[in-house]
Amino acid sequence: MSDAAQLLARSHELRERALVRTPGGVHSNVRLGGPQVFIEYARDAWLYDVDGENYVDYLLGQGPNFLGHAPRHLVEAVSSACERGLIFGGQHKLEVEASEVVCEALGWPDMVRFGVSGTESVQAALRLARAATGRKRVIRFEGHYHGWLDNVLAAEGSLGWGTASVGQLPGHLDDFAFVPWNDEERFARAIEEEPDVAAVIMEPIMINAGVIEPAPGYLDAVRALCSKHGVVLIFDEVISGFRLGLGGAAARYGVVPDLATYGKAMAGGWPASALAGRAELMELFDKGGVNHSGTFNGSVVAMAATHATVSHLMDSPPYERIASHGGALMDGLRGIGEAHDLPLRVEGLPMAFHVSFGTAEVTDYRSLQSLDLDRYARLVPELVAHGLWVAGRGVWYVSACHGADELDAALTRFDKTLTDRA
Ligand code: PMP
Numbered sequence: 245m246s247d248a249a250q251l252l253a254r255s256h257e258l259r260e261r262a263l264v265r266t267p268g269g270v271h272s273n274v275r276l277g278g279p280q281v282f283i284e285y286a287r288d289a290w291l292y293d294v295d296g297e298n299y300v301d302y303l304l305g306q307g308p309n310f311l312g313h314a315p316r317h318l319v320e321a322v323s324s325a326c327e328r329g330l331i332f333g334g335q336h337k338l339e340v341e342a343s344e345v346v347c348e349a350l351g352w353p354d355m356v357r358f359g360v361s362g363t364e365s366v367q368a369a370l371r372l373a374r375a376a377t378g379r380k381r382v383i384r385f386e387g388h389y390h391g392w393l394d395n396v397l398a399a400e401g402s403l404g405w406g407t408a409s410v411g412q413l414p415g416h417l418d419d420f421a422f423v424p425w426n427d428e429e430r431f432a433r434a435i436e437e438e439p440d441v442a443a444v445i446m447e448p449i450m451i452n453a454g455v456i457e458p459a460p461g462y463l464d465a466v467r468a469l470c471s472k473h474g475v476v477l478i479f480d481e482v483i484s485g486f487r488l489g490l491g492g493a494a495a496r497y498g499v500v501p502d503l504a505t506y507g508k509a510m511a512g513g514w515p516a517s518a519l520a521g522r523a524e525l526m527e528l529f530d531k532g533g534v535n536h537s538g539t540f541n542g543s544v545v546a547m548a549a550t551h552a553t554v555s556h557l558m559d560s561p562p563y564e565r566i567a568s569h570g571g572a573l574m575d576g577l578r579g580i581g582e583a584h585d586l587p588l589r590v591e592g593l594p595m596a597f598h599v600s601f602g603t604a605e606v607t608d609y610r611s612l613q614s615l616d617l618d619r620y621a622r623l624v625p626e627l628v629a630h631g632l633w634v635a636g637r638g639v640w641y642v643s644a645c646h647g648a649d650e651l652d653a654a655l656t657r658f659d660k661t662l663t664d665r666a
Contacts, residue, residue: 570594
């Protein structure tokens with residue numbers, strides 16, 4: 245590759261301009277510490293920057309580009325929807341079709357309400373749970389992320405669980421009780437002892453902090469205790485939904501929540517989210533006085549993107565292909581770590597896995613901290629400079645567009661990064 249200053253000349257210029265008009269030069273704080281590279285365009289599993297360099301993409305827009313960048317069927321559906329008008333302030337057929345296909349793909353929900361971002365759908369879920377139970381408190385899990393708004397942001401980035409932002413309301417977490425992930429006993433104690441519990445909310449597989457699966461039987465135990473205490477169980481499947489399989493984590497682990505939130509992969513890159521659930525809960529938006537509003541909810545293009553993406557996933561499921569690529573990539577990365585004599589660890593599922601350094605056993609957020617997460621974060625700018633587009637927090641996402649060429653490029657570039665820094 246060309247010399248670094250040369251490589252980033254155009255990006256550097258854009259960055260200088262961005263800093264004048266935008267705090268930190270970025271529009272989401274998640275990107276503050278990220279690569280200062282400006283992307284010109286993206287196709288399939290590749291990004292191309294304004295300086296002419298390319299990157300194999302394993303970040304996928306933080307997850308949404310599950311079918312790759314600009315897949316034909318999605319671009320066509322969105323373009324033809326645009327021609328008919330963008331937003332009506334009234335109902336349209338695509339909303340109905342998108343609702344039907346989402347419920348059919350997921351299998352368990354009766355009804356769905358669309359929104360624009362995962363954060364908003366989480367808010368709707370919490371409000372609905374409180375309305376349904378007449379209770380207030382929520383049990384949640386250390387290291388799980390549920391959006392950036394005042395009442396749920398408990399993370400330093402997505403990883404921590406202490407106070408997250410200057411300017412949040414004092415006492416914004418007073419209505420939440422935190423328990424460690426994968427600790428059945430602690431959860432049982434919390435739900436027995438906490439007063440006034442309306443809901444339990446979780447990422448049914450931790451992906452924002454490490455990729456940590458639920459221990460066998462854990463979700464069943466949580467489900468049973470929620471049912472016993474009349475507590476609404478909310479799965480936040482904003483990342484896992486449609487990625488782990490058509491039915492998301494609920495289907496993978498065979499546990500049905502009362503409500504679940506979706507986003508990211510559901511619309512293939514277009515901003516759209518969903519709250520799905522059992523009819524008796526969802527009907528409260530209609531007959532129970534629970535407000536859920538939004539100018540852009542169910543907008544034409546969002547519905548076209550959702551319908552096209554979910555229909556495509558049903559008609560041509562890419563899950564086996566993704567599992568095979570992801571599995572080979574995980575093995576390849578481990579092999580490179582061994583060859584360089586590094587304690588590199590690669591854990592999780594082929595469609596979303598976590599790369600870090602360390603040897604400790606990891607079952608929850610606290611044990612994750614015993615890994616050398618900073619060491620991996622320090623490697624990321626070098627990986628990017630070698631043409632691998634990955635995130636500092638260590639999660640790698642695989643899409644339906646990753647194939648043999650991408651596998652070869654990823655492993656070669658990863659290996660070269662380690663060799664060049666040695
Ligand atoms: N829940 C989870 C599990 C997420 O990963 C995210 C985003 N990373 C959100 C909620 C918030 O979604 P959005 O960024 O679309 O508001």
